[in-house]
Amino acid sequence: MKATGIVVEYNPFHNGHLYHARQSKIETGADVIIAVMSGQFLQRGEPAFADKWTRTEMALLNGIDIVIELPYVYATAQASDFAKGAIALLSAIGCESFCFGSEEGAIHPFLRTYELLNGQREQYEQKIHEAVQTGISYPKAMNRAYNALTGNSDGYADLTQPNNILGYHYIDEAKKMGSPMSPHTIQRIAANYHDPIDKGLTIASATGIRQAFFEEGSMKEIANYMPVPSLLSLQEFNRQYHAFGSWEQFYPMLRYSILKERPAQLKRFSEVTEGIENLIFEAAAKEHEFEGFIGRVKSKRFTRTRIQRMLTHIYTGFTWDQLRSFQTPSYLRLLGMSEKGKRYLNQQKKNMGLPLISRAANLTDPMGKLDIHASSMYLLGIGAKDLKKEFTSPPLYFG
Amino acid sequence: MKATGIVVEYNPFHNGHLYHARQSKIETGADVIIAVMSGQFLQRGEPAFADKWTRTEMALLNGIDIVIELPYVYATAQASDFAKGAIALLSAIGCESFCFGSEEGAIHPFLRTYELLNGQREQYEQKIHEAVQTGISYPKAMNRAYNALTGNSDGYADLTQPNNILGYHYIDEAKKMGSPMSPHTIQRIAANYHDPIDKGLTIASATGIRQAFFEEGSMKEIANYMPVPSLLSLQEFNRQYHAFGSWEQFYPMLRYSILKERPAQLKRFSEVTEGIENLIFEAAAKEHEFEGFIGRVKSKRFTRTRIQRMLTHIYTGFTWDQLRSFQTPSYLRLLGMSEKGKRYLNQQKKNMGLPLISRAANLTDPMGKLDIHASSMYLLGIGAKDLKKEFTSPPLYFG
Numbered sequence: 001m002k003a004t005g006i007v008v009e010y011n012p013f014h015n016g017h018l019y020h021a022r023q024s025k026i027e028t029g030a031d032v033i034i035a036v037m038s039g040q041f042l043q044r045g046e047p048a049f050a051d052k053w054t055r056t057e058m059a060l061l062n063g064i065d066i067v068i069e070l071p072y073v074y075a076t077a078q079a080s081d082f083a084k085g086a087i088a089l090l091s092a093i094g095c096e097s098f099c100f101g102s103e104e105g106a107i108h109p110f111l112r113t114y115e116l117l118n119g120q121r122e123q124y125e126q127k128i129h130e131a132v133q134t135g136i137s138y139p140k141a142m143n144r145a146y147n148a149l150t151g152n153s154d155g156y157a158d159l160t161q162p163n164n165i166l167g168y169h170y171i172d173e174a175k176k177m178g179s180p181m182s183p184h185t186i187q188r189i190a191a192n193y194h195d196p197i198d199k200g201l202t203i204a205s206a207t208g209i210r211q212a213f214f215e216e217g218s219m220k221e222i223a224n225y226m227p228v229p230s231l232l233s234l235q236e237f238n239r240q241y242h243a244f245g246s247w248e249q250f251y252p253m254l255r256y257s258i259l260k261e262r263p264a265q266l267k268r269f270s271e272v273t274e275g276i277e278n279l280i281f282e283a284a285a286k287e288h289e290f291e292g293f294i295g296r297v298k299s300k301r302f303t304r305t306r307i308q309r310m311l312t313h314i315y316t317g318f319t320w321d322q323l324r325s326f327q328t329p330s331y332l333r334l335l336g337m338s339e340k341g342k343r344y345l346n347q348q349k350k351n352m353g354l355p356l357i358s359r360a361a362n363l364t365d366p367m368g369k370l371d372i373h374a375s376s377m378y379l380l381g382i383g384a385k386d387l388k389k390e391f392t393s394p395p396l397y398f399g
Numbered sequence: 400m401k402a403t404g405i406v407v408e409y410n411p412f413h414n415g416h417l418y419h420a421r422q423s424k425i426e427t428g429a430d431v432i433i434a435v436m437s438g439q440f441l442q443r444g445e446p447a448f449a450d451k452w453t454r455t456e457m458a459l460l461n462g463i464d465i466v467i468e469l470p471y472v473y474a475t476a477q478a479s480d481f482a483k484g485a486i487a488l489l490s491a492i493g494c495e496s497f498c499f500g501s502e503e504g505a506i507h508p509f510l511r512t513y514e515l516l517n518g519q520r521e522q523y524e525q526k527i528h529e530a531v532q533t534g535i536s537y538p539k540a541m542n543r544a545y546n547a548l549t550g551n552s553d554g555y556a557d558l559t560q561p562n563n564i565l566g567y568h569y570i571d572e573a574k575k576m577g578s579p580m581s582p583h584t585i586q587r588i589a590a591n592y593h594d595p596i597d598k599g600l601t602i603a604s605a606t607g608i609r610q611a612f613f614e615e616g617s618m619k620e621i622a623n624y625m626p627v628p629s630l631l632s633l634q635e636f637n638r639q640y641h642a643f644g645s646w647e648q649f650y651p652m653l654r655y656s657i658l659k660e661r662p663a664q665l666k667r668f669s670e671v672t673e674g675i676e677n678l679i680f681e682a683a684a685k686e687h688e689f690e691g692f693i694g695r696v697k698s699k700r701f702t703r704t705r706i707q708r709m710l711t712h713i714y715t716g717f718t719w720d721q722l723r724s725f726q727t728p729s730y731l732r733l734l735g736m737s738e739k740g741k742r743y744l745n746q747q748k749k750n751m752g753l754p755l756i757s758r759a760a761n762l763t764d765p766m767g768k769l770d771i772h773a774s775s776m777y778l779l780g781i782g783a784k785d786l787k788k789e790f791t792s793p794p795l796y797f798g
Binding site for chain 1: 651652654655656658659660661664684687714715716772775776779780784785786
């Protein structure tokens with residue numbers, strides 16, 4: 001069986017994701033589709049809208065054959081480390097290809113971009129460094145450096161687009177680790193990342209769908225934009241916890257956590273840099289709602305996403321020391337599989353580059369323990385009483 | 400004007416406290432009665448039932464002339480340090496006497512106990528140390544040592560009684576610091592410390608009153624046991640926050656805080672000793688309600704009170720390093736005064752041993768900043784949105 005890999009968050013699963021999954025199989029000619037999925041916290045530095053088991057269920061209900069958890073340390077990292085973890089896992093599980101959604105939609109510009117930047121890596125990094133010194137954000141600095149190298153000419157991927165940036169890093173990491181996986185991309189359609197729901201379309205962005213949940217107070221509105229089984233999974237999650245994951249939901253505990261720590265202690269946490277600990281502390285003292293808080297902290301230099309990643313690490317207690325101690329993924333945590341996925345895993349068993357772990361009790365190394373810890377922190381934030389879910393949830397099997 | 404001092408928690412103020420205040424003035428012949436009162440966290444290692452402003456109001460409504468806050472570092476300490484802080488403040492504000500409620504009810508046995516233990520301090524401490532080694536709790540060990548010295552003969556204070564223990568420490572600390580204040584005691588009446596409300600009496604213990612609040616879900620029941628103005632103050636507090644302070648109320652945040660810290664980190668916090676950090680961590684992982692949690696942690700050796708003090712420090716983030724940095728009180732924080740209290744303060748102004756501080760903004764040393772910090776932590780636990788109350792609350796003045 002030929003497998004292709006995709007990297008997802010499914011926050012929550014919607015028609016755009018369904019399209020991506022189907023097209024990826026067509027594009028790559030794969031029999032099996034494997035998703036590496038973030039756990040309880042996401043790349044933009046946010047608690048997931050629904051927990052990883054709910055999102056795994058949504059994936060399996062919509063044609064994904066295997067769901068593997070991207071460990072916390074990669075799932076909450078900036079694009080290059082996020083990509084490093086994801087590509088290493090897809091490679092270890094034996095995918096012949098990987099396929100990402102992009103604004104670009106064709107693979108050749110990514111390869112050309114890779115060749116350009118790889119050939120001039122030092123020069124590129126120097127230019128980024130210079131641009132950061134002028135006080136702009138890292139993503140903007142990257143872009144300025146990139147434009148300087150390409151001379152703004154056609155034929156390269158447009159690295160101002162968030163999915164193009166991730167796509168570039170997938171290719172970069174795959175090349176770096178000498179992976180034999182062939183890269184593919186399909187065009188993202190209809191909704192941009194942050195677009196609010198447009199009632200004329202049946203594909204909406206995940207951000208738009210989440211907003212609609214909170215604004216309308218009802219799930220009916222959403223049914224046009226996501227497969228009905230996904231909607232039911234979300235409803236079940238909400239029925240159980242009377243909440244969805246969001247910083248608004250988690251803010252009372254985040255605020256307590258920030259204020260309990262002295263600013264000097266806040267600096268211990270991963271990504272908290274350059275004197276921003278005082279700003280975070282003062283804003284938490286003043287603001288009792290998340291939007292007011294983040295409004296005081298974010299700036300041109302420190303984007304919302306970057307701040308949110310700091311907050312994620314403050315919230316979970318993840319430190320710089322821990323960050324530095326991790327290099328490459330050490331396990332494949334299986335969250336769920338279809339019948340076909342199960343057959344694939346049986347067939348691949350002996351060829352996998354990392355141990356396949358089905359039960360939390362077997363996550364005994366620091367990276368795995370961190371995933372369990374982050375999961376508990378998420379469950380507390382969502383108001384769960386029972387924190388044993390991590391240990392009592394075997395992989396989902398849809399046979 | 401002659402002033403006498405009392406040491407109180409008013410958690411909450413009830414008829415027994417009213418009796419203590421009135422009798423203290425009669426017993427000492429004082430014109431003015433000054434209460435040193437714990438702030439937001441109490442000696443048994445608990446959040447106060449109502450905040451310190453509400454409890455100050457109750458005090459002033461019931462004949463107390465001046466309320467001074469006992470700083471967090473003393474208010475949450477074991478008996479000897481609690482007494483050290485309280486006596487130092489009463490001494491600094493110029494009291495000619497102090498008067499404590501005790502089970503004993505007469506001062507002579509306390510003085511005799513003091514002479515005995517002071518004369519054989521080393522022997523006493525050695526005996527305590529030996530008793531602790533046998534695995535019993537510190538209070539029990541103290542008692543065994545004490546009985547060995549007194550030979551169980553009459554005429555000494557019974558140091559198995561909680562108020563007698565505090566009384567002994569007040570005298571011990573006053574003597575140690577060479578205070579000219581004369582010690583007095585009055586007998587506590589009617590209710591023992593932990594007695595549930597007995598409907599036939601008009602004096603009930605504070606513990607009993609708090610229990611009745613939670614159990615009956617109504618305040619009517621309580622009106623027989625506390626002055627009506629105190630009841631109204633409590634109702635106003637509850638109307639504002641829809642909660643009272645208790646570990647049940649604070650447990651979700653305490654639990655999050657414990658689980659966020661690794662056991663190794665829990666050891667940083669004051670009073671967390673001897674490998675108990677693992678027990679605390681495991682119990683928090685398992686239990687979603689406070690009673691279940693404390694049931695797993697307390698033991699013969701580690702009493703509920705001792706554990707609760709650890710929890711208070713974990714909750715507020717108060718470390719061993721901070722504890723070690725404080726020696727004696729550095730200010731008199733004025734929480735409230737009557738008209739007579741105001742005249743007393745004006746008259747004493749130049750003779751006070753410590754600066755009198757009326758506004759939180761003037762609490763600039765580490766001990767004072769800790770009080771403000773602990774107050775914020777309390778307000779978060781109670782569900783307050785606005786944490787500025789510490790800065791926007793001038794001393795209460797009942798003219």
